[in-house]
Amino acid sequence: MVRLRAHNISMSVDGYMAGPSQSPDDPLGVGGERLHEWVVATRTFRAVHGGGEGGTTGVDDAFAARAEENIGATIMGRNMFGPIRGPWPDDEWTGWWGPNPPFHHDVFVLTHHARTPVTMDGGTTFHFVTDGIESALAQATAAAGGKDVRLGGGAATIRAYLHAGLLDELDLTIVPILLGGGERVFDGAGPAGYECVEFTASPAVAHVRFARAATGTP
Amino acid sequence: MVRLRAHNISMSVDGYMAGPSQSPDDPLGVGGERLHEWVVATRTFRAVHGGGEGGTTGVDDAFAARAEENIGATIMGRNMFGPIRGPWPDDEWTGWWGPNPPFHHDVFVLTHHARTPVTMDGGTTFHFVTDGIESALAQATAAAGGKDVRLGGGAATIRAYLHAGLLDELDLTIVPILLGGGERVFDGAGPAGYECVEFTASPAVAHVRFARAATGTP
Numbered sequence: 105m106v107r108l109r110a111h112n113i114s115m116s117v118d119g120y121m122a123g124p125s126q127s128p129d130d131p132l133g134v135g136g137e138r139l140h141e142w143v144v145a146t147r148t149f150r151a152v153h154g155g156g157e158g159g160t161t162g163v164d165d166a167f168a169a170r171a172e173e174n175i176g177a178t179i180m181g182r183n184m185f186g187p188i189r190g191p192w193p194d195d196e197w198t199g200w201w202g203p204n205p206p207f208h209h210d211v212f213v214l215t216h217h218a219r220t221p222v223t224m225d226g227g228t229t230f231h232f233v234t235d236g237i238e239s240a241l242a243q244a245t246a247a248a249g250g251k252d253v254r255l256g257g258g259a260a261t262i263r264a265y266l267h268a269g270l271l272d273e274l275d276l277t278i279v280p281i282l283l284g285g286g287e288r289v290f291d292g293a294g295p296a297g298y299e300c301v302e303f304t305a306s307p308a309v310a311h312v313r314f315a316r317a318a319t320g321t322p
Numbered sequence: 323m324v325r326l327r328a329h330n331i332s333m334s335v336d337g338y339m340a341g342p343s344q345s346p347d348d349p350l351g352v353g354g355e356r357l358h359e360w361v362v363a364t365r366t367f368r369a370v371h372g373g374g375e376g377g378t379t380g381v382d383d384a385f386a387a388r389a390e391e392n393i394g395a396t397i398m399g400r401n402m403f404g405p406i407r408g409p410w411p412d413d414e415w416t417g418w419w420g421p422n423p424p425f426h427h428d429v430f431v432l433t434h435h436a437r438t439p440v441t442m443d444g445g446t447t448f449h450f451v452t453d454g455i456e457s458a459l460a461q462a463t464a465a466a467g468g469k470d471v472r473l474g475g476g477a478a479t480i481r482a483y484l485h486a487g488l489l490d491e492l493d494l495t496i497v498p499i500l501l502g503g504g505e506r507v508f509d510g511a512g513p514a515g516y517e518c519v520e521f522t523a524s525p526a527v528a529h530v531r532f533a534r535a536a537t538g539t540p
Contacts, residue, residue: 117530118508119337278496280518280530290336300498305523312335312498
């Protein structure tokens with residue numbers, strides 16, 4: 105079974121996974137970068153994002169590394185792909201990650217505006233999915249070659265898959281800061297049927313893994 | 323300086339300090355009792371609430387114990403005092419805690435409905451404050467005899483003091499569960515000027531202590 109997994113979803117104590125006043129210059133919102141200091145410091149993050157040798161090991165790195173294990177495709181919301189809203193003005197924007205993005209597999213971007221796929225260096229192709237989260241999951245599953253599918257952000261995308269009961273695993277990282285506003289991971293009626301299956305903490309953050317309870321399919 | 327401190331404020335990962343559908347039979351809402359399992363298990367809780375010897379020690383007990391240190395008065399919201407809403411029908415309801423409540427000092431209950439003070443066994447007197455949170459704080463400060471004032475719940479009371487900038491210290495405990503609804507600790511615009519000054523975790527929960535940043539008063 106291919107599983108849909110979200111990893112390293114960093115949330116402030118007041119529930120935000122991005123700060124207030126997001127903008128092209130401040131894509132994570134005011135204070136939002138503090139959410140990711142723990143992962144940026146890890147050995148895994150440096151290796152994946154071209155930061156060279158070094159970086160922390162230990163529990164934070166172990167969680168960062170899991171995000172890379174057995175992943176064959178990625179789904180993300182459009183706001184994680186870039187700051188452009190509305191119809192695509194041209195094909196210039198190809199994501200935040202430069203010519204060789206750190207995915208190296210097919211990435212499915214949820215959007216209301218069609219666009220032809222963009223093939224990048226290093227094996228990453230961005231596909232633009234306009235017919236909803238189930239379709240994106242089906243396409244990503246087919247592309248994953250038997251591996252799992254990773255769900256990126258942002259908050260609206262995580263919420264959509266959580267509430268549809270389509271997310272199998274959510275690795276949430278709680279960062280001991282208050283952002284005071286922004287995009288909430290949990291908003292309105294909560295997702296049903298998820299249980300904590302792992303809880304641990306580093307000196308910097310707490311890691312909580314939620315898994316969808318078995319649904320009793322025959 | 324007398325400080326206003328909130329301790330053992332237990333919150334689910336999705337941000338609730340009580341579950342949905344609170345009622346007289348289910349004062350913490352559906353699933354809300356799971357928020358307090360960590361503290362009920364501690365040696366301090368058992369000692370304070372007449373649970374006898376035993377109980378856990380370690381980081382959870384250390385946080386539970388701090389809630390009892392140097393406290394001379396307590397403020398709480400009416401919903402923490404009891405399930406009655408609207409005007410008091412009579413003087414029968416004297417709180418959830420029996421004839422000898424575990425406070426042993428003056429307790430100030432925020433309410434819109436006046437009532438004469440109720441003196442209980444063991445040194446606890448419940449006072450009913452109808453003229454707002456600043457008045458309750460002034461009265462509690464006067465009653466505390468130089469010690470600090472503890473702020474109990476519920477969520478609305480915590481939020482009111484946080485947003486007014488009157489809370490000096492908030493010991494928040496994050497419990498790795500999802501409640502899916504209920505009363506939020508952080509709602510709407512966030513409180514400004516609070517910083518994490520301590521972060522630690524037990525195998526069961528994470529403890530985050532927020533303190534009001536120094537305001538630079540001369």
